[in-house]
Amino acid sequence: MTFWSKFALVGLAALLPQMAAAETRITYKAAKTGSSYYQMAVQIAEAVKAGTDGEVIVTVEESQGSVQNVMEAAVRPGNYFFTSPPALISLAQNGKAMFKDKGNPKFDEIRALFPIPSLTMHFVMRADSGVTDFSGLAGKTMLIGKGSFGAREGAKYLDLFGLTDKVKLADAELSNAGPALKNGQIDGFVTSGSYPAPNVIEAAAGTGITLLSLSDEQIAKTKRTKLVIPAGTYAGQDAPVTTTSLPVIAYTTTAMDDDTAYQITRTFWEEKAKMADTAPWWKGVTTEMLANISGKIHPGAARYYAEAGIALTDAQK
Template sequence: MTDLYKPRFKTKAFALALMTGTALASAPALAETMRFVTSNTGGTFYPIGVAISQVLSENGISVSAEPGGGNSNPISVSQGDAELGFTFAPSFGMAMAGQEPFPAPLQNIRALGYTHLNYTQIAVTLESEITSIPELAGQPFASQGLSAGSSTFFRIALDAYGMTEDDMDIVVRGGPAQGANMVRDRNAVGFHATSGMPSGTFTEAFQSVPMRLLPIEDDAYATISAEYPTFAQAVIPAGTYPGLSEDVQTISTGAVILVRDDMDEELAYEIVRIIAENTARLAPMHGALTDLTPELMASVAGIPLHPGAERYYTEAGLR
């Protein structure tokens, strides 16, 4: 697995910024309400986590969605600071292998299943006249905080074009909502996120300022997929956001709910069962959940499932 997820960029400060201690805490006793760490409130992990938490709580498993980050959540769950977390499939593999940005291998995390696809979205203003990623060089741009998986994937996209964030003028590191505000105030030409689609933050930004999405083209995708096989080539359709008049090529990857490997098997089984049996309830709660099915949940590949999840999918004939 290490070779599959070996990053092309080297950022020791990035790994250290995530480090909250590498010793794994012993498993906590199950709290009355389980913590589900998601994303900053401007990302799609947070509202989707709220929706899933609501459905689980309605069915007898009390869960509370809280802010988090795609890179920090595996650490939080591994150390017992949260019972559930969201991350991306590539981030899960990096975490288990201890590849940067993760400071040490997290061998005690397991997946419950995919919930939706996430798309790397890089938006710039039309007035900037930027039409490609290389043209971001030297431009004021809003990036994300180090705890966010989006920050890793943005670096991966830049690297495919022979660039780093040092080639740009990064004016802020925060959530996509903060980035969108910087664009609206004309302090940045653009911002990015890897998130579900459509993203409310991007919708609001496109409504406020004429914008476009920058493509991640075939050659760049070939470079990325050679080292990160859990990425897929994807298209953001025209009309996804106000004024987006053409399809835009990008990369996508699955969103994973993760837990510790020592979560009670019956509890893990029930969490997966409740989500799988309530996809129709979840679909209207967020646009990114429209395609949620038990088949999508079970399609996890390249990362280990929790035994409770594996048992549910096997009994349901999905694996």
């Protein structure tokens, strides 16, 4: 080997650590494998890699839920971000509910990055059931499922609207909603998920459905966030549907440096349209949803919003 060959090899060896250091690796704690929110996390990871030309690599980790995500925020190193409803962050920071006796000063260091699709309540009825509002549910058979956010919300709404003893609840899993609706075993079902929800798309195409809207008074009783599903989201849906939602936000902590938070946030918004081409639920995410963030936004993310001319509240800064 010549002197110059050895010199080139030595130079390359010296550069390799620098090349490796230039690549930023981030852990993203999402949801259970197979869930829509896990799929979203994978899409975000792919978008970040594409949008940064591989400079930022996001590794998606399975999670058992948002509570676990928030708890780990107190012990994870800097390059960690995760999903959670804003209300859960507030509970953690105040040591309430599931975070009682589990308080940690690190919870106060949680900062928001950007919104992702909200959990959206869908009250789905067979089109030929004749039901067009909640009062029409009396005497009908509904499937709300078990154990999920949608099931808990569905039961809560029936109670709030005085329908608990007037509606028959089908004893079946929500995964059977489509066939049960088509076969006439149920009159409708309740589901939550980012819209357009796959099971609602299937029901609309195969059976024909009516989605129930909530009045402003009903929404106030639920104490949830108002959301409008645009007309044409589902087959046969000719008008907007007003419903409720549980906002979901991507969070990190102050341990993440400003440049990394800026890069993730900028790339997310710049790549969102491409993501929506293959996954329509991204179409429902807008900068107006930043209003759902009650806590502080990471300074790096705030820098992007300032550059983009997107106003933040004083409480978010």
